[in-house]
Amino acid sequence: MNKGRIEAFTDGVMAVALTVMVLEMKVPHGATLEALKPLWPVFLSYILSFAYIGIYWMNHHHLLQAAPRVTVRVLQANLNLLFWLSLIPFTTGWMGENQFARLPVILYGLNLLLAALSYNLLQSCVASAHDELHGFGDVLGRDAKGKGSILAYTLGIGAALAGYPMLGFVVFTGLALVWLRPDRRMERLVGIKRPSE
Amino acid sequence: MNKGRIEAFTDGVMAVALTVMVLEMKVPHGATLEALKPLWPVFLSYILSFAYIGIYWMNHHHLLQAAPRVTVRVLQANLNLLFWLSLIPFTTGWMGENQFARLPVILYGLNLLLAALSYNLLQSCVASAHDELHGFGDVLGRDAKGKGSILAYTLGIGAALAGYPMLGFVVFTGLALVWLRPDRRMERLVGIKRPSE
Amino acid sequence: MNKGRIEAFTDGVMAVALTVMVLEMKVPHGATLEALKPLWPVFLSYILSFAYIGIYWMNHHHLLQAAPRVTVRVLQANLNLLFWLSLIPFTTGWMGENQFARLPVILYGLNLLLAALSYNLLQSCVASAHDELHGFGDVLGRDAKGKGSILAYTLGIGAALAGYPMLGFVVFTGLALVWLRPDRRMERLVGIKRPSE
Amino acid sequence: MNKGRIEAFTDGVMAVALTVMVLEMKVPHGATLEALKPLWPVFLSYILSFAYIGIYWMNHHHLLQAAPRVTVRVLQANLNLLFWLSLIPFTTGWMGENQFARLPVILYGLNLLLAALSYNLLQSCVASAHDELHGFGDVLGRDAKGKGSILAYTLGIGAALAGYPMLGFVVFTGLALVWLRPDRRMERLVGIKRPSE
Numbered sequence: 001m002n003k004g005r006i007e008a009f010t011d012g013v014m015a016v017a018l019t020v021m022v023l024e025m026k027v028p029h030g031a032t033l034e035a036l037k038p039l040w041p042v043f044l045s046y047i048l049s050f051a052y053i054g055i056y057w058m059n060h061h062h063l064l065q066a067a068p069r070v071t072v073r074v075l076q077a078n079l080n081l082l083f084w085l086s087l088i089p090f091t092t093g094w095m096g097e098n099q100f101a102r103l104p105v106i107l108y109g110l111n112l113l114l115a116a117l118s119y120n121l122l123q124s125c126v127a128s129a130h131d132e133l134h135g136f137g138d139v140l141g142r143d144a145k146g147k148g149s150i151l152a153y154t155l156g157i158g159a160a161l162a163g164y165p166m167l168g169f170v171v172f173t174g175l176a177l178v179w180l181r182p183d184r185r186m187e188r189l190v191g192i193k194r195p196s197e
Numbered sequence: 198m199n200k201g202r203i204e205a206f207t208d209g210v211m212a213v214a215l216t217v218m219v220l221e222m223k224v225p226h227g228a229t230l231e232a233l234k235p236l237w238p239v240f241l242s243y244i245l246s247f248a249y250i251g252i253y254w255m256n257h258h259h260l261l262q263a264a265p266r267v268t269v270r271v272l273q274a275n276l277n278l279l280f281w282l283s284l285i286p287f288t289t290g291w292m293g294e295n296q297f298a299r300l301p302v303i304l305y306g307l308n309l310l311l312a313a314l315s316y317n318l319l320q321s322c323v324a325s326a327h328d329e330l331h332g333f334g335d336v337l338g339r340d341a342k343g344k345g346s347i348l349a350y351t352l353g354i355g356a357a358l359a360g361y362p363m364l365g366f367v368v369f370t371g372l373a374l375v376w377l378r379p380d381r382r383m384e385r386l387v388g389i390k391r392p393s394e
Numbered sequence: 395m396n397k398g399r400i401e402a403f404t405d406g407v408m409a410v411a412l413t414v415m416v417l418e419m420k421v422p423h424g425a426t427l428e429a430l431k432p433l434w435p436v437f438l439s440y441i442l443s444f445a446y447i448g449i450y451w452m453n454h455h456h457l458l459q460a461a462p463r464v465t466v467r468v469l470q471a472n473l474n475l476l477f478w479l480s481l482i483p484f485t486t487g488w489m490g491e492n493q494f495a496r497l498p499v500i501l502y503g504l505n506l507l508l509a510a511l512s513y514n515l516l517q518s519c520v521a522s523a524h525d526e527l528h529g530f531g532d533v534l535g536r537d538a539k540g541k542g543s544i545l546a547y548t549l550g551i552g553a554a555l556a557g558y559p560m561l562g563f564v565v566f567t568g569l570a571l572v573w574l575r576p577d578r579r580m581e582r583l584v585g586i587k588r589p590s591e
Numbered sequence: 592m593n594k595g596r597i598e599a600f601t602d603g604v605m606a607v608a609l610t611v612m613v614l615e616m617k618v619p620h621g622a623t624l625e626a627l628k629p630l631w632p633v634f635l636s637y638i639l640s641f642a643y644i645g646i647y648w649m650n651h652h653h654l655l656q657a658a659p660r661v662t663v664r665v666l667q668a669n670l671n672l673l674f675w676l677s678l679i680p681f682t683t684g685w686m687g688e689n690q691f692a693r694l695p696v697i698l699y700g701l702n703l704l705l706a707a708l709s710y711n712l713l714q715s716c717v718a719s720a721h722d723e724l725h726g727f728g729d730v731l732g733r734d735a736k737g738k739g740s741i742l743a744y745t746l747g748i749g750a751a752l753a754g755y756p757m758l759g760f761v762v763f764t765g766l767a768l769v770w771l772r773p774d775r776r777m778e779r780l781v782g783i784k785r786p787s788e
Contacts (some may be wrong), residue, residue: 003600003653007202012606015209016410019283020614023217027290031298034205047706050283054276061202076771079645086641088609093618101622180273200569212406213607216480220414224487228495247480251473258399260467379471401596409603413677417611425692448670455596456667538617564718574667 004077006070010060013082017089018053021046024093042096045108048159048169049092051176053114056085056119067126074129077122084115095169105165109157112172116149149175203267203275209256210279214286215250218243237292242305245366246289248373249309253316255280256376264323271326272321281312288303292366302362306354309369313346346372400464400472404454407476411483412447415440418487436490439502442563442584443486445570446506450513453573456467461520468523471516478509497557503551506566510543543569597669600681604673605732608680610645612637615628633687635700639760640683642767643703644676647710650770658717663775666718668713674704682753686751686760696756700748 025042028035060081067074091111095104123150156171222346225232257278264271288308292301300352320343419436422429454475461468485505489498517540550565602637616633619626649671658665682702715735746761 003681004201004595005602008205008599008723009602009648011202011206011209012406012602013610015206015614016213016607016610018279019210020217020611021613022214022283022287023220025287027287027294029294030299031291031295036300036304047280050280054279057206058269058272058276066300073650075649079649081607081637082645086613090613090616090618096620097618097620098622101624103624107627118366154714165704167234201398205402206402208399208406209603212403213410215476216407216410216414219411219480219484220417222417222484224484224491226491228488228492228497230497233497233501244477247477251476254403255466255469255473399593402599405600405603409600410607411609413604414611416608416677416681417614419681421615421681421688423688425685425689425694427694430694430698441612444674448673451600452663452666452670488780538708 003064003067003070009063010078010082011057013086014053014057014060017086018050021049021089021092024089024096034059041099042093045096048173048176049088051180053085053088054177055179056081056115059119063123063126067129069129071125071129073125073149074122077118077125078090081115081118081122083145084111084118086114087111100165100169102160102163102165105160105168106157109153109160109168109172113153113157116146116153119148120146143172145178149179200261200264200267203272204258204261207275207279208254209251210283211254211257214283218286218289219245220294221286231355238296239290242258242289242293245370245373246285246328248377249312250282252283252376253278253312256316260320264326266326268322268324268326271319274315274322278312278315281308281315284308285312287342288344297362297366299357299360299362302357302365303354306357306365306369310347310350313343313350317343317347344358347355347377397458397461398400400469401455401458404472404476405451407480408451408454411480412444413444413585415483415486418483418490423445435493436487439486439490442567442570445574446509447479449570449573450475453513456515457520461523461573463523465519467519468516469542470511471519475509475512475516478505478512481505482509494563496554496557496559499554500551500564501503503554503562503566507544507547507551507578510540510547514540514544531537539572543573592659594640595627596657597666598655601669602648604677605644605648605651607681608677608678609641612680612683614641615680615687620757632690633684636683636687639764639767641677642771643706644766646770647672647676647706650710653656654714654717658720660720662720664716665711665713668709668716672706675702675709678702679706683758691756693751693754693756696751696759697748699742700751700759700763704741704744704748707744711737711741736769740770772780 025039025046030040038084064070088111091104091108095101095108098104122145123143152171152175156175158168159165159171160168199342199373222243224235237249261267285308288301288305292298292305295301348374349368353365353372355365356362356368357365421439422433439476458464482505485498485502489495491501492498492570514537517537546569550562550569552562553559553565554562598725616630616637619630653660679702682699683694686692686699689695690710711734712735743762743766747759749764750756750762
């Protein structure tokens with residue numbers, strides 16, 4: 001019954017995080033192509049972070065749709081996820097301004113990794129509250145995509161640590177492309193479990 | 198059934214994009230008319246971009262109202278539209294700060310053009326999912342206004358390229374005035390197809 | 395039927411306008427009372443503008459509740475109101491930073507005046523669409539409070555023009571205190587016309 | 592009936608307050624750990640304020656759920672609460688930038704104290720409107736947690752005043768940990784009074 005409000009709040013935070021990121025892309029003073037050039041890494045970082053927040057929004061959308069009820073634990077896990085997502089404008093800005101230097105790419109990767117772990121936690125909170133009722137366990141049991149992502153983030157961070165930050169950025173970009181297709185499992189769940197709606 | 202949430206997220210992003218633009222209009226230090234004067238091009242750009250985002254909101258409102266269901270493809274096309282709209286505060290700020298110089302006007306026009314193409318894409322995604330059911334095809338088939346707009350944006354960009362950026366700005370402004378009347382086709386569709394609501 | 399979405403968008407714009415205003419209150423560098431002191435006029439301006447946007451939100455809330463349907467004209471009048479409200483962070487910041495100097499107070503007053511006129515316009519758009527049905531005409535006919543406000547804004551601007559900007563600020567503050575009690579007429583209307591809800 | 596809109600507006604303001612705070616965490620220019628180091632106090636302050644706004648959101652959520660109707664007085668008390676919450680990005684930024692110096696910690700504590708008093712006021716406005724109907728009085732009568740918090744804020748402010756600002760910060764952090772568990776009383780109330788939903 002209170003699902004509407006957790007959705008509204010989450011949508012609000014995600015929409016703001018997504019949109020204030022553009023403020024990190026400082027308007028250059030000159031009106032020439034040269035003035036615009038140093039913004040390329042900032043723009044690339046912006047695209048990637050926009051995609052990630054958009055992906056989280058789409059999956060969150062599907063996840064909550066599958067959850068018939070919201071518990072206190074779900075509220076807390078959701079706040080935790082929003083915390084890590086709210087940091088993305090900062091880590092994105094730092095990575096862009098330093099043209100994919102080693103440390104900023106590592107921090108950006110850590111931010112993505114922690115957001116992913118928080119999403120997994122939220123997912124299990126939703127699942128544990130409704131397991132028997134809605135067959136979450138079966139569907140999420142084979143969460144290969146989620147586990148693979150954690151591995152990919154770790155590899156990307158490792159690449160940056162080893163001195164190849166651009167490789168790390170490429171890994172994060174590739175993963176975003178994989179995730180741009182939203183989580184079908186949830187869709188199937190919604191389709192199976194709530195056919196009356 | 199999940200239409201409410203895509204609307205809420207879109208409203209959030211558009212509302213923030215619209216409102217953070219005012220932050221690009223830096224508060225001048227002096228309290229004189231002279232201190233305010235250099236802000237005129239920024240203010241004019243602000244008005245135009247406010248109008249454009251408002252127009253997108255109104256048309257999006259009508260478009261989604263006509264769509265009974267939201268598919269994954271629609272979610273993705275919507276995110277794509279929001280991406281281009283989220284860049285408007287940046288291109289607006291650059292154009293205003295450089296008093297309608299050639300390159301910033303070209304970039305602003307490209308931003309509007311890409312947003313328009315993204316809206317057309319969203320429109321066809323909505324239409325292709327519900328064609329037979331709701332007669333979208335017939336109504337959108339004669340999309341003269343949409344096609345004319347693409348042409349007008351191209352002409353405006355061309356004018357700026359040829360060294361007449363102010364002419365480009367005038368074209369973009371004229372087009373906004375045309376679009377300030379929301380899309381009647383969608384209204385008609387809503388009126389015809391959902392008379393019971 | 396589409397009332398929900400115009401409300402959501404309006405709430406979004408108002409919430410953002412209200413909250414980004416705090417960003418105009420720049421964090422001082424020192425940790426002393428002296429460092430905080432120059433912020434007093436900014437803080438006072440912030441309180442007043444917060445109150446005004448809050449008042450608009452409350453009255454908008456009541457106005458739309460009384461309106462059973464939203465027309466294209468209402469959407470446009472609403473966008474126009476939002477435009478003037480979105481400028482408030484800018485005029486507030488300018489007035490605060492210049493410690494209630496003459497010109498910034500005049501501009502702030504003009505902003506409030508234009509927002510008030512836009513609200514009146516929105517009100518008549520809502521009324522003209524539903525006059526016979528809902529008895530708007532009778533209730534709004536004696537709009538003494540609305541007309542008195544226009545007069546008060548004009549007087550405040552006049553005082554600033556005449557060289558007494560602080561008097562203008564006091565007038566604007568007094569008016570906010572009057573309006574902090576929301577529009578009972580709308581409440582009555584809602585109570586009378588929609589008892590079934 | 593108008594509960595939806597007060598919730599939407601509150602969610603909007605809280606979501607924005609929460610997310611624009613990250614803009615106070617200025618992106619450092621270097622790409623080294625040294626460049627990141629001075630941000631630690633800002634980051635710690637950010638976490639704490641994020642937690643507080645999250646807590647207010649959760650409790651507000653439960654409070655309004657228990658309130659079947661929204662009166663003018665509730666709207667006003669809610670605006671008052673939002674005012675103090677909207678200042679949190681400013682006081683957080685000041686405290687972080689000055690590494691928990693005495694005066695900024697005092698101001699931050701005052702901000703939290705005033706937000707807490709405003710929340711209590713909102714609570715009684717909701718309660719006084721629905722007392723007989725919903726047994727609010729009984730449940731809130733023993734508001735030990737609320738009263739204890741006021742005491743704790745006062746102690747934290749006192750510690751900072753006495754020259755131990757870090758102790759004050761620790762008190763505020765401890766209190767946030769206590770409150771991260773949302774108000775069970777409201778949950779119980781909702782469970783008891785509205786079993787049909």
